[in-house]
Amino acid sequence: MLEDEDSDRIEKICPVCQVEATKRCSRCALVYYCSVEHQQQHWKKHKATCNPFKVFSNEQFGRFLVATREIRAGEVVIKEPPLVHGPAQITGPVCVGCLQIAIQHFYVPHPMYQCLMPLRCLLLAESDPAKWELLQQLESHEEERRGSELWRNDREGVAKLIPRFFKTGDRWDEDEILRIVGIIQVNGHEIPLSVPSSVAIYNQASMLEHSCRPNLSKSFTNRGEIVLWAPNTIKRGERLSICYTDAMWATGNRLEHLQQTKMFRCECERCSDPTEYETYFSALRCSGFQKDSKCKGYILPVDSDNWTTGDWSCQKCRGVVTGAAVGQILERARMDLEAMQKHREDHCNKYMKHYSKWLTPNHQYLVDVKISLSQVIGGKAPEAIKKIPYEKLMSKIKICQDLLTLFEKICPAEARAFGATRFELHAALAELARRSTESNNPACTSQLEESLYNANECVRMLLHEPAVLMESKICAQAKMNAEALKSLLGIKE
Numbered sequence: 152m153l154e155d156e157d158s159d160r161i162e163k164i165c166p167v168c169q170v171e172a173t174k175r176c177s178r179c180a181l182v183y184y185c186s187v188e189h190q191q192q193h194w195k196k197h198k199a200t201c202n203p204f205k206v207f208s209n210e211q212f213g214r215f216l217v218a219t220r221e222i223r224a225g226e227v228v229i230k231e232p233p234l235v236h237g238p239a240q241i242t243g244p245v246c247v248g249c250l251q252i253a254i255q256h257f258y259v260p261h262p263m264y265q266c267l268m269p270l271r272c273l274l275l276a277e278s279d280p281a282k283w284e285l286l287q288q289l290e291s292h293e294e295e296r297r298g299s300e301l302w303r304n305d306r307e308g309v310a311k312l313i314p315r316f317f318k319t320g321d322r323w324d325e326d327e328i329l330r331i332v333g334i335i336q337v338n339g340h341e342i343p344l345s346v347p348s349s350v351a352i353y354n355q356a357s358m359l360e361h362s363c364r365p366n367l368s369k370s371f372t373n374r375g376e377i378v379l380w381a382p383n384t385i386k387r388g389e390r391l392s393i394c395y396t397d398a399m400w401a402t403g404n405r406l407e408h409l410q411q412t413k414m415f416r417c418e419c420e421r422c423s424d425p426t427e428y429e430t431y432f433s434a435l436r437c438s439g440f441q442k443d444s445k446c447k448g449y450i451l452p453v454d455s456d457n458w459t460t461g462d463w464s465c466q467k468c469r470g471v472v473t474g475a476a477v478g479q480i481l482e483r484a485r486m487d488l489e490a491m492q493k494h495r496e497d498h499c500n501k502y503m504k505h506y507s508k509w510l511t512p513n514h515q516y517l518v519d520v521k522i523s524l525s526q527v528i529g530g531k532a533p534e535a536i537k538k539i540p541y542e543k544l545m546s547k548i549k550i551c552q553d554l555l556t557l558f559e560k561i562c563p564a565e566a567r568a569f570g571a572t573r574f575e576l577h578a579a580l581a582e583l584a585r586r587s588t589e590s591n592n593p594a595c596t597s598q599l600e601e602s603l604y605n606a607n608e609c610v611r612m613l614l615h616e617p618a619v620l621m622e623s624k625i626c627a628q629a630k631m632n633a634e635a636l637k638s639l640l641g642i643k644e
């Protein structure tokens with residue numbers, strides 16, 4: 152936390168004329184000026200370091216960022232271009248210049264692609280020493296990675312291949328190359344702007360710590376800049392975080408992924424609470440494992456540090472289930488989820504019916520299917536929602552509302568999940584209002600108002616999505632619909 156004493160320690164001296172100053176820079180809250188003129192004069196210099204956060208560090212986390220003032224909901228906290236941008240480590244053939252044009256019809260990853268991003272990083276030493284300097288300061292976990300399976304693959308596929316294939320001789324030794332590979336793995340961001348996606352490393356964004364319930368949302372501009380913004384207000388003194396893994400994965404999967412790729416054990420608030428704020432997002436149902444049991448309890452790992460191999464036990468009847476039995480169900484549920492056609496309502500319903508026996512209503516896999524259902528019910532064609540029966544419309548609304556309640560609890564900064572669900576909810580509520588109007592139901596105004604609220608929230612959540620992504624089209628549609636709803640409600644700006 153940023154203590155009050157910290158702000159007292161900030162020098163209240165105008166950097167231009169060195170006299171005592173009282174006017175604080177409102178963006179960073181860290182520099183004081185004697186006058187607006189001197190603030191304007193100093194801006195060119197100050198711009199580069201004017202941020203609403205400060206870098207701190209400790210033994211457990213290394214460097215991390217702390218808000219130096221309250222950050223308002225919707226505010227962009229970091230927007231910066233990449234230090235390096237290149238093809239992903241494992242990728243199908245792709246243009247190495249624009250990274251946009253995937254060559255069609257042959258999909259086998261070529262081993263040479265693994266070398267390109269490390270090479271681009273290594274070449275920065277000559278092409279852009281300032282960027283190279285920044286890159287060098289990033290965490291590589293070179294010692295922790297050494298000897299692991301990933302490290303051995305990187306040694307064979309990158310460190311040994313670069314000198315052989317590119318004839319670089321002894322320009323870089325194996326350790327030097329492997330350190331860069333570590334920097335890419337620990338700090339790289341997947342850029343979803345092309346198919347296949349690419350990878351980029353940023354400077355400031357690399358200081359952000361991980362949380363499975365982060366307070367920043369990540370997006371990219373069409374030019375590959377990273378945009379990190381706050382969907383909800385962040386208090387002064389709060390640590391800024393992003394999710395390095397997928398916030399919509401169960402705890403065991405998140406922990407394993409973070410350990411393998413980022414080399415740390417996550418101890419965030421969400422991981423420390425196996426119930427995940429009583430959503431039971433990673434839990435299973437006791438009754439699915441005990442024949443003829445009517446127990447309504449949920450099972451969780453006996454040892455919350457071990458989600459993969461140890462026993463699980465019921466929170467209610469204390470019955471024990473082996474990790475192997477849990478693993479078997481989860482693997483089957485995962486494979487069936489992968490194989491099913493999510494755009495088919497009947498497939499989704501069949502999956503829900505079958506796996507509800509073992510999985511909790513908020514379990515990762517059922518939530519995945521509910522997200523699909525929220526989109527396919529009444530969403531097949533532009534006017535399809537007008538034709539669905541009332542019960543189905545209400546079921547779409549309930550699914551959306553349940554999803555939003557869950558997102559608020561486990562991932563309140565997951566802007567794309569919120570945006571997509573808010574869109575579906577606003578559409579269903581608008582249709583409900585249309586039917587209410589037809590039947591002279593007075594609820595129609597409040598339904599329209601609720602629909603408008605959800606359309607506006609959809610826009611707010613998807614505002615930073617780049618034009619190439621579907622989310623940006625959803626945002627544009629929601630904007631148009633919000634205007635139409637406002638005029639129906641007689642709201643003027």
Ligand SMILES: C[S@@+](CC[C@H](N)C(=O)[O-])C[C@H]1O[C@@H](n2cnc3c(N)ncnc32)[C@H](O)[C@@H]1O
Nearest residue numbers: 212213214290337338357358359360361413415
């Ligand atoms: C992208 S870097 C973040 C910046 C890094 N702390 C530094 O000083 O350069 C990722 C690394 O930071 C550390 N880290 C980030 N979030 C963490 C967390 N929640 N718990 C423990 N370590 C964390 C881990 O060492 C991780 O591999």
